[in-house]
Amino acid sequence: MNNKFFPSNFLFIMIMITGTMLSLSSSHWLTMWVGLELNLMGFLPLMNIKGKMLEAEASMKYFIIQSMSSSVLIISSVMMYNLSLTWHSMFNNNMITLMMIMSLIMKLGGAPMHFWLPSITKQMSWSILFMMLTWQKIAPLFMTSMMNSNQNVIMVISVMSTIMGGIMAINQTNIQLIMTYSSVSHLGWMLSTISINSSLSLIYFINYVLISMPLMNMLSMSLGNHLFMLTRKNKSHQIITVSLMLSLGGLPPLLGFMSKLIILITLIQMKMIMLTLLLFMGTLISLYFYLNMSLMLMIKSYKTLNNKKPMKMYNLVIIFNLMSSLIIYPMIMMV
Template identity: 75%
Template sequence: MNNKFFPSNFLFIMTMVTGTLFSLSSSHWLTMWMGLELNLMGFLPLMNIKGKSMEAEASMKYFIIQSMSSSILIISSVIMYNINLSWYSMFNNNMISTMIVLSLILKLGGAPLHFWLPSITKQMSWSILFLMLTWQKLAPLLMLSLTNSNTFMILLFSISSTIMGSIMALNQTNIQLIMTYSSISHLGWMLSSISLNSSLTLIYFINYTIISIPLMSMLSLSKGNHLYMLTQKNKTNNMIIISLILSLGGLPPLLGFMSKLIILISLVQMKMMMLTLLLFLGTLISLYFYLNMSLMLMIKSYMLFNTNKISKNYNLIISLNILSSFIIYPLIIMFIK
């Protein structure tokens, strides 16, 4: 971050966090909408933190998309209030609930309404990209869990996000775009359980954030944002980055596999076999580009073998990622049963 304007950066971060907490702590649709707008007002200046023209263009696109989805959301909420005389989750009208779900999926960047996300994220710094792919999804996900109808429609968005996010990442060379499409694919997994069991989605979201923090921090140390840059020499421990990338891919016994396992068990118990198979298909496609990234790092590890120590800040998170099968699996079984 640009330390020259640090006090204002702190103010914007606090505005963004307050807006999200506003939405999370309310069950009133008007207050949740106000929280989303406050969050947007805090996040937009952070996108322009380096003052580049490309960042200004990205923030303008983001503002237009978020304003459009917020407009649809507030209009739908007002119509819902006129029908039910209630600002709370009473979705008797199917068309209104469809409009609200569409506006929230557009906010999240779920496929096929994901068209705006990649063009914005490839121009961001890694810290802002991390906020975009994690924190900015929190409030809309909670609001989706409050929509008690249109489960089938949300599941369709879930399948399309998982498969499209995986396919679109296959021929990308920009690491930031790969992480963005990976995030869309993971969003599909979160959406698959959002209307069935929102606490499982929260566990998945927390696990995704735990993996993303050290991974994006380490990827930001590479000299550029293209895949071939991973073969350049730098001071990070490559095997740890490989374990985090494979964890995002969902290989056992890593943390990413554990979070997918929770959702798979619950979907199989609900007899949703077709949905489970399609989610599996999306994950298998995404494993190709995760393994491609891992291979590049592995070649680098062989050619330019370093024994640099990793920063102690992430030791706990990385231990949790690698030992999750022993720590988290028993907790998952207890939670589901």
């Protein structure tokens, strides 16, 4: 598959989308599992889109990890069926629920099961990386939201993901690895409210996609994947890239801050003060490397003043990101 526009790629994308939709439209655990496997079979060929040896190695690692977590998921589903004689969400055994949660967290790449993610993502193209960090998380997140027991475990995992994602990105020089650990950190915020109010996690996920889509596209225009390349001449739009980075870090009054604010308000209303403080601490750690990348683009780059007009396809997303304090905050107050 050396050709980037190989005709069968469309087929693989459709298989991947069908698998995710099958998981989302079902309340039956066996059908959800089938959907996850379909999604995996569609995504694996797309990982080998350039036909390089490193991509083949990454796809094999991804296949092994996903197969392992799927095996644990189907075994725990069968055990649940033996106990309750139903394939639907009847969680009356904490051990089985814990097995299911851990298998889904491994699929999502959340801490402490996130160690497979960086070794795979640093060998990918930016488009496939974006799909892995966004689309591939939809079905497992939906399945996690159906868990109605062991909520304390999910809370602990969310805190670990936020803090570990921030700490492990600090000394990284590879931009793709920084975006990967950033995704682990954001996953913690999504998991924090997934069992309380899953619609808030959906809002946070949509905002994450809206910010990371133009940002990853602009970062892919730079000369290489290493951090010092941001100081060289590149085709990206510095001011807009900086605003998107700071938005991803959660700096007010940008869109990333607004999505975090909604979750913070909800957690404080639920009297979860310690969880709120720990999530906030993890975000402060991750804000360090976002500011570092922003400084590289703004101060160290000698092409800062030559700021081109943004691409038309992202104009609406960028305006929404910058003006979110005027659009979203009044909506939050009204609700």
